[in-house]
Amino acid sequence: MSADDGSIFTSWNPGELIKKNHGYGLKVTHRPLFIEALYQSLPDSAKARIKVKKHVFKVNVSDDGVVVECTDGTVERGSIVIGLDGVHSRVRQCMQAMEEGRAAPSISETPKSPYVTTYRMVFGSIPIPPTLPNNVNHECASGRVSTQLLTGNSLAWFGVYEALDKPTSERIKYTEKDKEEAIQRWGHLYTAPGMRVRDVFGLQDGNFGMINLEEGRVDKWYWNRIVLASDAIRKLEPHAGLGYNSGLADVVVLVNKLRRLLETTRSPDTKA
Numbered sequence: 001m002s003a004d005d006g007s008i009f010t011s012w013n014p015g016e017l018i019k020k021n022h023g024y025g026l027k028v029t030h031r032p033l034f035i036e037a038l039y040q041s042l043p044d045s046a047k048a049r050i051k052v053k054k055h056v057f058k059v060n061v062s063d064d065g066v067v068v069e070c071t072d073g074t075v076e077r078g079s080i081v082i083g084l085d086g087v088h089s090r091v092r093q094c095m096q097a098m099e100e101g102r103a104a105p106s107i108s109e110t111p112k113s114p115y116v117t118t119y120r121m122v123f124g125s126i127p128i129p130p131t132l133p134n135n136v137n138h139e140c141a142s143g144r145v146s147t148q149l150l151t152g153n154s155l156a157w158f159g160v161y162e163a164l165d166k167p168t169s170e171r172i173k174y175t176e177k178d179k180e181e182a183i184q185r186w187g188h189l190y191t192a193p194g195m196r197v198r199d200v201f202g203l204q205d206g207n208f209g210m211i212n213l214e215e216g217r218v219d220k221w222y223w224n225r226i227v228l229a230s231d232a233i234r235k236l237e238p239h240a241g242l243g244y245n246s247g248l249a250d251v252v253v254l255v256n257k258l259r260r261l262l263e264t265t266r267s268p269d270t271k272a
């Protein structure tokens with residue numbers, strides 16, 4: 001549906017199309033619950049190898065292995081580093097520095113991002129508004145701004161995407177004032193049938209954020225015994241919910257290939 005000013009509104013159940021194309025519908029879920037479910041599905045031997053609150057600051061590579069140094073002084077040894085540390089990937093920074101024969105940037109530095117931000121976003125979760133059905137994605141797109149409200153089974157997620165004055169690769173931290181001003185600016189916009197942005201913000205409990213939406217792709221995904229995946233090499237804006245899913249596909253492909261290699265070679269050399 002479109003309005004006189006050219007705005008386009010859609011409300012659709014993404015699960016129906018995905019089921020038709022892939023045989024299994026879409027599941028909308030709260031990320032911490034999903035991570036918890038994945039973690040609980042692991043055997044104890046795997047759980048024991050997961051170390052949290054570690055901060056990688058250096059990666060060293062030799063002919064037959066890798067050594068990763070953490071800020072708490074601990075060291076991990078292995079045969080490969082898979083860098084899944086997100087948009088500001090420290091593993092990517094270390095890898096690029098080693099490849100170019102220079103020292104890795106200090107951790108207090110904020111190296112320029114390989115991605116470009118054209119849009120920023122105010123987002124958060126709310127209880128599902130009683131007038132809206134579950135599992136429906138509502139979007140409104142207009143010139144340089146768009147809104148999204150996606151309902152799941154027990155929560156809904158909203159976002160207001162607004163274009164920056166000019167694209168940037170700088171890291172920007174937004175303040176409470178920035179968030180409040182964005183809500184004021186766009187409070188009048190449509191977000192779902194019978195709801196405007198200000199109605200949605202009226203339902204949230206203060207737990208919402210404002211972030212830059214970096215986009216782009218890094219050319220070099222691996223070097224020596226280091227390989228990068230997911231947001232460390234590709235960043236998509238969230239409308240289509242493709243970021244995590246693309247990253248998961250990266251890991252599936254990588255792990256399948258590593259598994260096949262390990263079936264024939266117990267300790268593969270770096271080239272393999």
Ligand SMILES: Cc1cc2nc3c(=O)[nH]c(=O)nc-3n(C[C@H](O)[C@H](O)[C@H](O)COP(=O)(O)OP(=O)(O)OC[C@H]3O[C@@H](n4cnc5c(N)ncnc54)[C@H](O)[C@@H]3O)c2cc1C
Nearest residue numbers: 054055056084085086090230231238241242243244245247
């Ligand atoms: C508002 C929003 C909504 C989104 N919605 C969807 C969606 O509906 N569907 C979808 O598929 N995708 C969605 N995405 C995209 C999705 O969140 C990302 O693509 C996904 O989280 C990328 O996973 P990742 O593991 O590569 O990186 P991250 O999720 O960023 O994880 C990186 C991890 O590395 C850790 N880390 C970082 N630096 C270090 C270090 N030096 N040492 C140790 N650990 C470190 C971080 O703490 C973090 O745990 C959304 C993104 C945003 C911003």
